[in-house]
Every structure is written in structure tokens, then in C-alpha cells.
Amino acid sequence: MLVLSVGLIGSGTMGAAMASRLLDRDFQVTVWNRSGVPPELVERGARVAEGPHGVFADGLAVSMLAHDAALEQVFGEELLPALPEGSVHISMATIDPLTAESMAALHERHGVGFVAAPVLGRSPLAAAGQLTVLCSGEAAALERAQPVFDALGKRTWRFGETAEEVGNSLRVKVATNYLIIHALEAMGESIAVLEQSGIDTSRFVEVLGDSLFPGVVYATYGAMIAEERYLPPGFTATLGLKDLNLALAAAERAGLTLPTGGVLTEVFEQAIAAGLGESDWSAIAQVTRASLDNGVQS
Known part of the structure; x- marks a missing residue:
């Protein structure tokens, strides 16, 4: 059986529920959180990365950060050049569409794909894989992200498959x-x-x-x-x-x-x-x- 690997940045209430669901679906999950990873995720088999770059070891990672400033602080000019070329970052938090567009441009300069994929649903739905996923970004990056969407959501809605449309889902x-x-x-x-x-x-x-x-x-x-x-x-x-x-x-x-x-x-x-x-x-x-x-x- 093919084991899918995904990283996760941000393990607050929603991020932890997402990690739990991915573990239930037999994903290999690597987590980094600024204030520490919940012990229960480690007990269930999640790996803990030493820094945000570590969650991209296999080239695919989700971020669930509280607001725009947190996203911009983590994903800046210091981190992105250190990521493997061809990596894909799935931002699943609710941020300003303009922030998503600037993030996508910054990621592209460093050869990293960016997908905006906010969700509808609270943490219990995340843990049960019943979220509604709204997504936009380049088609190739969306295809890389789809197995994650399938694990977390009951349905995925695409609102753009080009870099110019990345803010539409938001x-x-x-x-x-x-x-x-x-x-x-x-x-x-x-x-x-x-x-x-x-x-x-x-x-x-x-x-x-x-x-x-x-x-x-x-x-x-x-x-x-x-x-x-x-x-x-x-x-x-x-x-x-x-x-x-x-x-x-x-x-x-x-x-x-x-x-x-x-x-x-x-x-x-x-x-x-x-x-x-x-x-x-x-x-x-x-x-x-x-x-x-x-x-x-x-």
C-alpha cells in the first residue's frame, strides 16, 4: 500500500483535528507548531519537525495558521529558499485574498507551489473528514493536494486553476x-x-x-x-x-x-x-x- 506523507504547520484546535484525521487515513504526518505539538498527536505516530522546513521533507505540507501575519512570518524569504524545489504548500486558513496572491508570487519565485484551500466546518468535522474544501491555485499543485482534500473533506470545490485565480477560494x-x-x-x-x-x-x-x-x-x-x-x-x-x-x-x-x-x-x-x-x-x-x-x- 502506498503511504502518503504530508507535513502540517500549526496544530491548534483545527490543525490538530486535521492531523488526527490524516493519521486515521494512514498518512505519514510530520508536524511543527510554534508553541509545541500536542502530545496526543505524537502518541498516535506523528513526527515532530525541528522547524517549519522539516515538514516539507517529502515536498507537501499544509499550514493552518491563525491569521495573515502568522503566515507571512513563517513563510518568508528565509524559509522558502530552503524548501525542496517543486514542493507544494497548502494554506488552509482564512486569510486575505491579497495575502494569498502575494504569497503565491513569493512561493513561485522559489519554485514552490501555493494552494489556497480554506474550509467550511469546525474541528469535529475535520476529525471526521467531513469538511467542505474550497480551493484555488495552479492545476498541477491542486492535483498534488487532492489526496489531502479527499482525506479531510466530503467535497472539494475548485474556484480557479491558475496562479492568477489563487485568491478566489478565499x-x-x-x-x-x-x-x-x-x-x-x-x-x-x-x-x-x-x-x-x-x-x-x-x-x-x-x-x-x-x-x-x-x-x-x-x-x-x-x-x-x-x-x-x-x-x-x-x-x-x-x-x-x-x-x-x-x-x-x-x-x-x-x-x-x-x-x-x-x-x-x-x-x-x-x-x-x-x-x-x-x-x-x-x-x-x-x-x-x-x-x-x-x-x-x-
Whole structure:
């Protein structure tokens, strides 16, 4: 049996779930993380690289880093020349499409392929291989990356197969997250109003999932909001604000003003100021609850 090897940079909640899934699928996985690799991955057979260059020993690696600055810090002029020529880097985090385009150009100068492949789904879906993968980049690099996508996802959607289109998958991901943020805010507001009438909001969430809004967003986040259950986070409010800013920047480049953008920014900033920055991003619902309770955090 052919054993596939892949490196992984970034083993936080999502990266660790991805590594676990790849190990389940009999990949040989080499991991590097700036703050250390989770022991459970090592116990399951993951190798630990001494530095980011080590994860590219077999020429294919995934990065799952928190934001643009982290990606640019790791993948700079020092690392890329040291990588084997013909290597492929799959960036699976949500970053600015312009950052992806500049990263792709930088990688190309050093003979390294770059694929932007953000995903839809939280860490449990990553561990179960049920993510939705959005990807773009040069066709040859996408083909190298496809076995990884097949292991991690239930379906892969390509949004461009040329270097010029590498940012397209991220544009789709940013737009999708903007929709999710609206759903979180709308559910938070609706649930807060119903709570004032003494209605069982868990049943309200069940109604949503059984009728108008089937799917993971309303079922998962609706239950978390109704139960005020925001820990452990699947995706933090701090990162949610980062993605909201990406959506607003994309709109500005397109010459558009998003009417709800300012309101949502204020909601996230209030949630973070209230100490919810490291809670799940659905915790923005607490801002509405606080306003209904005369400013007292529920």
C-alpha cells in the first residue's frame, strides 16, 4: 500500500483535528507548531519537525495558521529558499485574498507551489473528514493536494486553476463567513427576545432546524446561543472579528458599502471588551442579552 506523507504547520484546535484525521487515513504526518505539538498527536505516530522546513521533507505540507501575519512570518524569504524545489504548500486558513496572491508570487519565485484551500466546518468535522474544501491555485499543485482534500473533506470545490485565480477560494470563504456572522447575530437577537417571554428557546432552535433552516449553522450555533455554551470555542470571537474585517475590506475593494458591517463590528468589539474574545464567536449573542438586561451581562 502506498503511504502518503504530508507535513502540517500549526496544530491548534483545527490543525490538530486535521492531523488526527490524516493519521486515521494512514498518512505519514510530520508536524511543527510554534508553541509545541500536542502530545496526543505524537502518541498516535506523528513526527515532530525541528522547524517549519522539516515538514516539507517529502515536498507537501499544509499550514493552518491563525491569521495573515502568522503566515507571512513563517513563510518568508528565509524559509522558502530552503524548501525542496517543486514542493507544494497548502494554506488552509482564512486569510486575505491579497495575502494569498502575494504569497503565491513569493512561493513561485522559489519554485514552490501555493494552494489556497480554506474550509467550511469546525474541528469535529475535520476529525471526521467531513469538511467542505474550497480551493484555488495552479492545476498541477491542486492535483498534488487532492489526496489531502479527499482525506479531510466530503467535497472539494475548485474556484480557479491558475496562479492568477489563487485568491478566489478565499473570496468565497470570506463571503460565506460574512453570512454566518449575520446568522449568529440574527439568532442571538431572536433568542434574546423570546427569552423575555419565557419561551423555551431550545425548542425554537429545533423548529428552525426542522423547517426553514436545516443545516449545521442554525442547529449548532443556535443550541450554543440558547444554552449560553461558548466554551470550548470552535472559532473564537477574536478570529470572528478578523474575518469580519476581511469581508469589509473585500467590499471596499469592490467599491461597495455593506450597511450592516458597522453594526456587526460594534457587536464584536463589545463582546471582546466584555471578556468574550476567546469564547466561541457565537458569544456575540451576549451583547444583545446584555442590552435587554439593562447592560448587565447574563
